[in-house]
Amino acid sequence: MRTIDWVPAEGQSPGHIRLVDQKLLPGTLSEVDVHSVEQLIDAIQDLSVRGAPALGVAGALGVALAAQNLSADSAREVIAKLRAARPTAVNLAWGVDAALAAFDEGGPEAALVAALKVRDDDIAACEAMAERGTELLSRLLPDRPRLNVMTICNTGALAAIEHGTALGVVEKLHHDGRLALAVACETRPLLQGARLTAWELKRMGADYRVIVDSAAASVLARGGADVVMVGADRIAANGDTANKIGTFALALAAAHAGVPFLVVAPESTIDPDTADGGAIEIEDRGSEEVCSFAGVRTTPEGTAALNPAFDVTPAGLITAIVTDTRVIDLGASQVPAHPTEAA
Template identity: 65%
Template structure:
């Protein structure tokens, strides 16, 4: 199953807000519809956002000024993930050459992601030593976060296919439960053994032993190796460092942003109070409760054992 693709002149993507209850494919025909889908996380994950950005340029229409305005809105739909703006730029650079050139560039971004995810899975599995590995992960980094297979969960899938996976411990990933809703759904579909844990249980279970590696994805990797990923990743890095467990970031080369010197310069998106004080439409906190809701945190490079990309292994 592909998370996102170009089909008969429009973008088709899986609406991830409805999983695991329903698997619904949306047909996106305007930039406004795509921006809405990105902002409400119907499509999410750095590689998938890169593909969405590239394909989205094909939906821009009108006079040149209108096209530029639509592309700017798409580029800024989510600020932390560098792949979105990168994907938009790859396709938009071909606008002077005509629609066919834009389409070719966008499809190249899609196809490169397919190849990159397979390469990351192979390289990450080769890096990890031992058989019957127990892996801990946060958020969702599988095919739903890319086009197919994914990043960190792509490594898990490769380990499973090689018969080297004992179990995955997936953090639930508050506040939107991408681990509970999406990662467990993907692990079940691939037949991989797994258990769900509370976010706050991750560092404790690392300290107790029995976890062989922590694998996470990334939304932006700064030039020095500092990595922005789903909130909760930094706590796992601290726990892994204390326990002596490898902490590995898996992301395509396109997620490395040489224009951002360190994590201090990464713009961290705050998604507002509603996601904290409610859960799937049910209010948890009293009316009027204020909240902080950073969607990402930054793990300093000195806590990262290795960064696995589709091209190389980096040891910060």
């Protein structure tokens, strides 16, 4: 299963995008065929497709879709809307920009080639992060042959293409016989942990438990997890990291418990143009998700809510960032430029 992919043209039918509708999980595993960028934008904004790496691939494939179906001017207009569909996650804009540059230079076919490369690079990056992450855990926790791992939101294959970021490391630990227990925070208000991470953990056959978000600090303080691993939607130049709301609280709790706190994300999530976390735009998704549950109102009529979808964890609370090409020890004052960037 791939979370999102390109369906090649067949006969008179042009190519299009196919994605897993994550809103229906865990009850129903269903795929949706996307034939327009407007449809893709809707799927991104209603969280049918979500997760930083998957959004990067969605952005790139969206450019290819626009390029093959629209005039150049119309394509660029709708591509601009796609790029802005979710402002906190840098990967969406990054994927759009990668395919758009190819489109500007070589036309629709070049855009598709670039988009498919973004997809394939994501698969390889997730495999590399799993390797680096498990190696780092062996160094950080050499006396723990089997680990209890806590995580938040969903950072598995559903957030990427075939594998995940933080949950990809958990998956490798499981396959290597080194995972004792995965502890998944439910992740209010949309329960990406309870719905999606638990679904993936069950499919891989791992031992897991779901906890309410507010139990995480207590579980950590009582020794219930050896490490916390999370993903990222944007990493600033100084190492401040935006991720699903609740991550900052988890990092504070991990620091209190003396537990390593690891961010696992591809290099494409590092945004050198964003100096620190204060410059990251935080998406607010409105009151409805907080004031109701499964379509049933849980607050008095007329109640408004603050609903930030993300928070920013300061670099000082992060033990290390694991990417597809390196491990960054955040004892330094900022994320150093990658060697290829410095060159």
